[in-house]
Amino acid sequence: MRTPIVSIITPVYNSAAYLDKAIQSVLKQHFISWELIIVDDASTDESLSIAYMYEKQDARISVISLEKNSGASVARNRGIDIAQGRFIAFLDSDDQWLVNKLNAQIAFMTTYNIAFSYSAYHKVDRKGWIIDTVSVPSKVSYDDLLKMNVIGCLTAVYDTHVLGKIFMPDIRRRQDLGLWLKILKKIPYAYGLSEPLARYQLRPGSVSSNKWIAARDTWRLYRNVEKLSLFSTTYFFMHYSINGLLRTRFRALIRVFGRY
Numbered sequence: 059m060r061t062p063i064v065s066i067i068t069p070v071y072n073s074a075a076y077l078d079k080a081i082q083s084v085l086k087q088h089f090i091s092w093e094l095i096i097v098d099d100a101s102t103d104e105s106l107s108i109a110y111m112y113e114k115q116d117a118r119i120s121v122i123s124l125e126k127n128s129g130a131s132v133a134r135n136r137g138i139d140i141a142q143g144r145f146i147a148f149l150d151s152d153d154q155w156l157v158n159k160l161n162a163q164i165a166f167m168t169t170y171n172i173a174f175s176y177s178a179y180h181k182v183d184r185k186g187w188i189i190d191t192v193s194v195p196s197k198v199s200y201d202d203l204l205k206m207n208v209i210g211c212l213t214a215v216y217d218t219h220v221l222g223k224i225f226m227p228d229i230r231r232r233q234d235l236g237l238w239l240k241i242l243k244k245i246p247y248a249y250g251l252s253e254p255l256a257r258y259q260l261r262p263g264s265v266s267s268n269k270w271i272a273a274r275d276t277w278r279l280y281r282n283v284e285k286l287s288l289f290s291t292t293y294f295f296m297h298y299s300i301n302g303l304l305r306t307r308f309r310a311l312i313r314v315f316g317r318y
Contacts, residue, residue, distance in 0.1 A: 061143070066149055174216045178193050
């Protein structure tokens with residue numbers, strides 16, 4: 059097999075109920091020069107069996123099985139480490155891509171010489187119904203991202219020819235934001251596509267659905283990983299909190315008035 063243009067990193071932990079749809083969304087891509095690296099983080103359900111089944115069916119799919127549960131950052135970094143593609147993309151095991159995702163995003167990046175990109179995406183419930191569409195700004199800087207993380211991990215792609223391989227910080231949560239900040243210390247901006255290119259699966263009780271945990275981990279990222287001063291941490295965290303509150307209330311209003 060020729061060296062793929064895109065390496066897709068998918069960490070998996072007990073996602074047997076969702077993994078099939080995630081993999082199928084990659085197989086259905088119009089863009090075909092990819093490799094999918096599935097890193098199973100010591101799942102106790104049928105996730106690993108599902109991953110191995112697809113590995114046997116398509117040479118572009120490879121599976122790594124971790125001996126002990128180590129967290130998403132470790133799993134993703136294992137995938138990044140062995141990735142062969144020029145572009146690194148991320149797809150979690152319970153999310154899905156739309157069929158034109160890679161076509162649109164790789165064309166966007168190569169046409170405009172963009173090293174780091176992201177896109178809008180849909181939020182869906184367990185039945186697959188779209189309950190929200192997350193729009194994104196056309197570009198963001200390091201400071202912008204400290205004020206509000208607008209980059210969904212399932213939409214992020216970076217170019218190793220420009221940036222080299224950059225790894226996520228070894229933390230249990232907020233490691234994706236930690237990686238985006240690392241990248242934006244090297245380049246001025248990440249650029250966004252307004253077209254929704256992915257589907258984010260909402261799961262009740264997930265870490266990302268708990269706003270208090272997210273807030274705590276964001277504070278820790280600012281202080282312990284980014285090494286911001288107490289003053290800077292407080293400044294950016296206030297923006298993060300206010301922006302998050304305003305965004306939540308605005309979307310709630312849209313859902314309410316959208317019924318009439």
